[in-house]
Amino acid sequence: MKGKMKATILHGPNNLRLEEVDIPEIGPNEVLVKVVVDGVCPSGVHAVKRGIKWGPPDALFPGFPGHEFSGVVIEVGERVSHLKEGDRVVADLIIPCGKCRLCRSGRDNLCPNIGKLGYFSWAEYIKTPGDQTYKFSNSITFEEAAFTEPLSTVLHSVKRANIPYGGNVVIIGSGPMGLLHLQLAKRLFGAYVIMVDLREDRLRIAERFGADAVFVPDEKLPQEIERLTDGQKADTVIVTAGSTIAQESALNLVARGGTIILFAGIHLIEKPFIQLDPNFVHYGEVDIRGSSDKTRDEFFRALKLIEHKAVDVKSLITHKFSLEEYKKALEVFDKKEGLKIMIYPSK
Secondary structure, eight states, rough: OOOOEEEEESSSTEEEEEEEOOOOOOTEEEEEEEEEEEEOOOOHHHHHTTTTTOSSOOOOOOSSSEEEEEEEEEETTTTSSSSTOOOOEEOBBBBOOEEEEEEEETOOOHHHHOHHHHHHHHEEEEEEEEEGGEOOTTTSOOOHHHHHHHHHHHHHHHHHOOOOTTTTEEOOOOHHHHHHHHHHHHHHOOOEEEOOOOHHHHHHHHHHHHOEEEEEOOTTTHHHHHHHHHTSSSEEEEEEOOOHHHHHHTTTTEEEEEEEEEOOOOSOSSOOOOOOOOHHHHTTTEEEEESSSOOHHHHHHHHHHTTTOOOOOGGEEEEEEEGHHHHHHHHHHTTOOEEEEEEEEOO
């Protein structure tokens, strides 16, 4: 398909511009998708602030790493047989090598050779890898399908979290990712979930999503967690807030033999550090685990969770903007005025 389209291009730190570029040409194993909707991701916003252009060295556009999208197939490469024009699809844009030790062991999210990423989706059109592009049914909306990528990272996180069935879970941070963790912890594991956040308004939202208890953190929080868990504290603490203070506080909330998941990365700090008592970890056999991205299998399974209505993603959407209003979307994100912000590139 020949022609021009609008896409965001990052020219440097906080210098994102909407420009007209060529519609990408697809190869035999690729698909051209018209983007219907795309979610605003914190990692993408931080990339814009720092001037980090994600993508292969020869990528001409777009600079903004939009990747939480859904759309409609416009054109299919000659070697792609499972898709056709008009299909409603989502796609995983991170392409692992499939050959290294980590890929072979099923941990392709950690592939060291992910040098080639798909074109990104703050644009009217995007080309996607055919074998990582998936149809979704008419039972869900484009907005719901666009949550496949963020939900897949949460699925990866809770799988690493050692949550006992019926266990106690503390989630620090009740933004969109914290609320997705809340839903999976309750619905997959039957957990008793305690949400912690600095903002009262977000804690009220967490209650509506089923949180069993909510707290604004203070010096009494560890005692409150003990009180609610029969003196044991939390089997699992999941930190979804990108804060070293939040990470350190997790150490005071986890039970002996428990697990801490560091889900959120720390951005805009050159060398983030936290204070850690190694004896607490050693004698308490506390697991401190990272959770980064997702595997290809988890991406597909997250889409199925959404199709099966196992999670409520639609209620997380609070703001909608056109592609031309991308600056307003970034302003709303910076002010933390809502939860999930959606961009609509197509007219």
